[in-house]
Amino acid sequence: KERTLALIKPDVVTKIGDVIESIYSSNLIVTKAKMTRLSWSQAADFYMEHQSKPFFNNLVQFMSSGSVVAMEIMGDEATSVWRKLLGPTDSAAARRDAPQSIRAHFGTDGLKNVGHGSESLDAAARELEFFFPSTIGH
Ligand code: ATP
Numbered sequence: 001k002e003r004t005l006a007l008i009k010p011d012v013v014t015k016i017g018d019v020i021e022s023i024y025s026s027n028l029i030v031t032k033a034k035m036t037r038l039s040w041s042q043a044a045d046f047y048m049e050h051q052s053k054p055f056f057n058n059l060v061q062f063m064s065s066g067s068v069v070a071m072e073i074m075g076d077e078a079t080s081v082w083r084k085l086l087g088p089t090d091s092a093a094a095r096r097d098a099p100q101s102i103r104a105h106f107g108t109d110g111l112k113n114v115g116h117g118s119e120s121l122d123a124a125a126r127e128l129e130f131f132f133p134s135t136i137g138h
Contacts, residue, residue, distance in 0.1 A: 002078040003031065004117065004124040005131065010066030011112040019115065020071075022102055026085050028075035032132055040064045046130060055111065062111055070131035079124050083117040 008019055013035070020030060038046065043063035050056050073082060087094035087101025090110040094103035107113040118124035 001074055001076055002121065002124070003072055003074045003128065004079040004082055004121075005127040006030075006071045006073045006082050007116040007127075007131075008069040008071070009063065009112070009115055010068055011062075011108055012106050012114045013067050013069055015106055016069055018106065019102060022085055023071075023073055023082070026075075026081055028073045028078055028081060030071050031074045032072035033069060034071075034131060035067050035069045036131070037067050038064045046127070058111055072128055072132060079118055079121060083119075086113075086115050086117055089113060 006019075006023065008016055012019065023030060040060055043060045044051070044056075047056065047059055047063065050059060053059075075081060085102055087098035087103040087107075089103075091103045091107025091113050092109065094101045094107055094113075098104055102115065103113050118127050
């Protein structure tokens with residue numbers, strides 16, 4: 001089984017129950033959870049790979065605008081199952097192309113799109129460490 005990061009963005013933090021219900025319906029379980037608020041620089045660190053993108057400032061601003069909920073979720077193919085459950089990045093595209101997805105149901109647009117999922121197992125390990133740092137080996 002895989003462990004991966006499911007990060008609930010500030011736009012839907014009040015609908016966390018619906019998101020968790022979808023996670024369990026997809027045969028994934030939540031093994032860690034933390035509600036926190038990212039500073040501008042923490043959000044910028046988390047999304048460092050996007051620093052040259054035109055939407056970077058909006059993204060960091062949005063991600064530090066309110067509380068987020070970070071969860072470690074676990075299950076078979078958790079990384080790809082969670083990303084599929086989220087649906088396409090742009091919520092409008094999600095409503096068109098993946099009407100059952102979480103972004104189709106709860107997303108607003110291409111920025112306010114409910115959640116983040118790690119792109120790979122390597123990214124999952126790194127991103128889990130960001131929110132749930134281990135003390136082992138330090
Ligand atoms: P994530 O990495 O958050 O799971 P993703 O892989 O679907 O999402 P990326 O292309 O990695 O999308 O972009 C990261 C995030 O940046 C998106 O989830 C979204 O919040 C924001 N974003 C991406 N493209 C745009 C855009 N064109 N305009 C505004 N915001 C965007």
